[in-house]
Amino acid sequence: MTDLRRQLPSIDAILANPGIASLLAEHPRALVVKAARAAVDAARVNGGAPPVEGWDAAVRAAVARLGVPSLAPVINATGVVLHTNLGRAPLAPAAIAALTRVAQGYSALEYDLGRGTRGSRHAHCRDLLIELTGAADALVVNNAAGAVLLALSALARGGQAIVSRGELVEIGGSFRIPDIMARSGATLVEVGTTNRTHPNDYDRALTADSKVLLKVHRSNFQVTGFTADVAVVELAELAHDRGIACVYDLGSGLLMDLSHWGLTGEPTVPEGVAAGADVVAFSGDKLLGGPQAGILVGSEAAIAACRGDPIARTVRADKLTLAALEATLALYREPEIARKEIPVLRMLTESMDSIRNRAERLGGQLIEGDSEVGGGSFPGAKLRTWLAGFPDERLAERLRANDPPIIARVAGSRVLLDARTIFPEQIDTVIAALTADG
Ligand SMILES: *Cc1c(COP(=O)(O)O)cnc(C)c1O
Numbered sequence: 001m002t003d004l005r006r007q008l009p010s011i012d013a014i015l016a017n018p019g020i021a022s023l024l025a026e027h028p029r030a031l032v033v034k035a036a037r038a039a040v041d042a043a044r045v046n047g048g049a050p051p052v053e054g055w056d057a058a059v060r061a062a063v064a065r066l067g068v069p070s071l072a073p074v075i076n077a078t079g080v081v082l083h084t085n086l087g088r089a090p091l092a093p094a095a096i097a098a099l100t101r102v103a104q105g106y107s108a109l110e111y112d113l114g115r116g117t118r119g120s121r122h123a124h125c126r127d128l129l130i131e132l133t134g135a136a137d138a139l140v141v142n143n144a145a146g147a148v149l150l151a152l153s154a155l156a157r158g159g160q161a162i163v164s165r166g167e168l169v170e171i172g173g174s175f176r177i178p179d180i181m182a183r184s185g186a187t188l189v190e191v192g193t194t195n196r197t198h199p200n201d202y203d204r205a206l207t208a209d210s211k212v213l214l215k216v217h218r219s220n221f222q223v224t225g226f227t228a229d230v231a232v233v234e235l236a237e238l239a240h241d242r243g244i245a246c247v248y249d250l251g252s253g254l255l256m257d258l259s260h261w262g263l264t265g266e267p268t269v270p271e272g273v274a275a276g277a278d279v280v281a282f283s284g285d286k287l288l289g290g291p292q293a294g295i296l297v298g299s300e301a302a303i304a305a306c307r308g309d310p311i312a313r314t315v316r317a318d319k320l321t322l323a324a325l326e327a328t329l330a331l332y333r334e335p336e337i338a339r340k341e342i343p344v345l346r347m348l349t350e351s352m353d354s355i356r357n358r359a360e361r362l363g364g365q366l367i368e369g370d371s372e373v374g375g376g377s378f379p380g381a382k383l384r385t386w387l388a389g390f391p392d393e394r395l396a397e398r399l400r401a402n403d404p405p406i407i408a409r410v411a412g413s414r415v416l417l418d419a420r421t422i423f424p425e426q427i428d429t430v431i432a433a434l435t436a437d438g
Contacts (some may be wrong), residue, residue, distance in 0.1 A: 004048025009055065011036050019056030022122040027063055035062035075406040075426050077399075079348050079385055079418025082375025084172055086407060088292070090286040091324055094289060098327035099320045109319045122307060124322045125295075128329040128437075132255055135273045135280070135297035139306050141326060144283040145175045146315030147294030148249050151186035151279045152212065154309040155245045155302060159211030161186040164197035167216035169249070171376055177216055184311075186212065196228040202238055212247050213239040216279070217267065219251040219376030226292055232267075236276030245278040246303055252377040253282035253295065256335050261349040266378050269297065278302040285319070286375045289344035289410075290328035291321045347420055348373065352384055357418035358427055359386035363434060371420045387416045390434075402433040 014020060014036045043050055051058035059384050083369050089241075091099075112119035112199065122139055129138035142148050152161060161181055169192065170176045182189045189210070191201040202213055215232050230238075232248050251311040254268045272280040276388040279302045284293030294315065296306055306312060317325075331338040339345045359366055371383040395415040399406040406429075407418040422430055 005020050005044050008040055008043055008048055008050075010038065011230065014040070014055055014059060017056055020059060021067055023060060023238070028066065030211070031067055032063060034068055034286065035059050037063040038066065039425060042181075054359040073404050075404055075423075075430060076421040077406055077408045077417040077419075077430065079369075079371035079384075079387070079409065080374035080421050081344060082286055082373060082377060083421075084375055089289045091291065092328055092331060092341045092343060094288065094331060094341065095327040096325040097180060099291070102319050102323040107319055108325070109322070118328075121316065121319075121322065125326050125329060128326060129297055130297065131271045132332050133273050133280075133297045133330060135303075136300045137303035138295065138297045139303050139312070139428060140284075140317045140322060141294040141296070141312065141315040142317055142321075143315070144249075144253075144281055144294040145171075145173075145180065145290055146311075147281040147296050148177075148247075149180050150294075150300075150306050150309055150311045150315055151247050151281055151296055152181055152186050152214070153311045154305040155334065156181075156183060156184065156186035156212040159187070160189045160207065160209045161212040161214050161247075162189045162191055162202055162205050162210060162299060163214040163216065164201070164229060165190045165193045166192060166194050166197055166223060166227075167214075167218065169216055169218055171219060177249075179216075179311060181214075192229075195223060195226060197230060199234055199238060200232050202230065202235065206242055206244075210242065210244055212245050214247050214249070216244065216249045216326070217251045218379075220379050222380050230273060231275070232277055233275040236278070239278070240276070246276065248272050248275070248277035248280045250280050250282045252286040253284060253288035255288055255332050256338065257350060258345075258346075262383075263348060263373070263378050263381055265380065271380075273297060279306065281392045283375075284325050284328075285375050287344065287348075287373075288328065289338075289342035291324040293321050293325050294316055315324070341377070343423075348383070352386065354387040355419045358422060358424065359388050359417075361427055362388035362417055362422075364388035364390045367416065369416070369418070372419055385418055385421070387418050390415045390417075398436075399433055402436075404429070406430055406433055 036059050039062050082088050110119050110121045125140050126138045170179050178188055189205050191205045213235050215235050219417050238248040250272050254266050279296055279298035284290040292379050331341050339349055367387045367389045369387045371385040373381050391414055396408050396410050399408050
């Protein structure tokens with residue numbers, strides 16, 4: 001019995017094929033070698049049978065496959081506006097321009113242009129955040145999970161942080177409040193029950209070792225029925241009576257009231273600040289609609305403590321983030337401009353008629369349904385939308401294989417495309433993918 005696998009050509013033999021020479025002229029040798037290995041490995045898995053399309057074509061296909069960047073843009077037709085798996089918030093044109101400008105050369109990242117001396121990266125975005133939230137000071141770090149870790153380390157390390165059992169939440173990507181608290185060096189003290197926590201629960205738990213009362217926004221779920229919790233304003237008062245700090249993990253970073261568009265129940269950052277929390281922590285790439293970032297706003301003393309904590313250095317924000325965040329924040333000076341220019345806000349507040357226009361152009365069956373805010377924000381919100389439905393189970397896979405990939409919703413044997421999250425300039429691309437021979 002002969003084993004075909006023993007007869008597989010060597011990588012050198014494949015590279016010597018005349019058909020491979022043109023590939024080597026167009027692509028880095030390392031990529032072509034990797035592709036040749038992949039083709040041989042595939043043949044080996046196949047029992048040693050050479051590729052039916054021939055070695056040259058197999059290597060060429062592998063080069064095409066291996067040469068594309070893995071982090072590629074996609075079209076989001078799921079209707080989940082803040083889709084964590086699809087990169088959360090798309091940026092506003094002003095933010096893209098700002099980060100491009102800064103990426104192209106040197107920047108005054110830690111340089112004081114007035115004095116010609118070393119400056120601080122923490123100066124960027126600070127004044128805008130103060131202006132927009134009403135806080136006394138602000139600090140930007142890499143993401144909100146890092147921001148919460150930093151705030152707890154700075155304000156509760158070596159002491160106790162008291163939190164309601166109803167707020168020991170898990171946010172996607174294994175961010176669990178108890179684990180973050182443990183890593184911060186604070187001792188977690190749980191009070192109340194899953195559904196009800198009262199002011200005197202916190203009161204009774206306070207000791208000489210208590211350093212922080214922590215409030216966590218239940219970003220991604222709702223508690224209904226027989227419930228009670230303590231508002232931040234009350235928690236902050238209680239903390240200040242005892243001379244300790246109140247930290248508020250607010251999550252989403254909503255900077256403007258969206259109740260006019262039917263989106264209610266999510267606290268805004270200015271509300272959190274006005275309630276008296278010493279530190280409010282939130283994300284840059286959720287409802288704020290900017291780049292991935294963690295933002296801390298609050299009192300001078302609390303933010304100074306955060307800035308001085310060693311963890312601040314380990315979770316610092318990079319210059320591209322700071323540039324994009326600054327440009328995004330500047331749009332909020334004119335809320336109507338923010339709503340039109342920041343894609344997340346534009347999609348969340350778009351009218352049904354306007355969404356319907358795009359859904360109709362997609363063809364298929366026009367279906368009324370719901371979009372989702374996503375990203376652990378407005379968990380119960382119903383956003384009415386228009387979908388294009390196609391009775392073709394294989395379509396979702398075909399759309400994913402498109403260039404650029406299109407991510408659709410699958411509901412039973414139907415594939416649904418939600419026009420809300422398909423940008424107007426992407427509609428023609430989606431139509432072309434839908435009408436291509438499948
Ligand atoms: C999303 C969220 C976080 C984590 O934010 P990242 O920016 O993803 O790190 C933390 N706390 C709450 C309440 C959240 O909603």
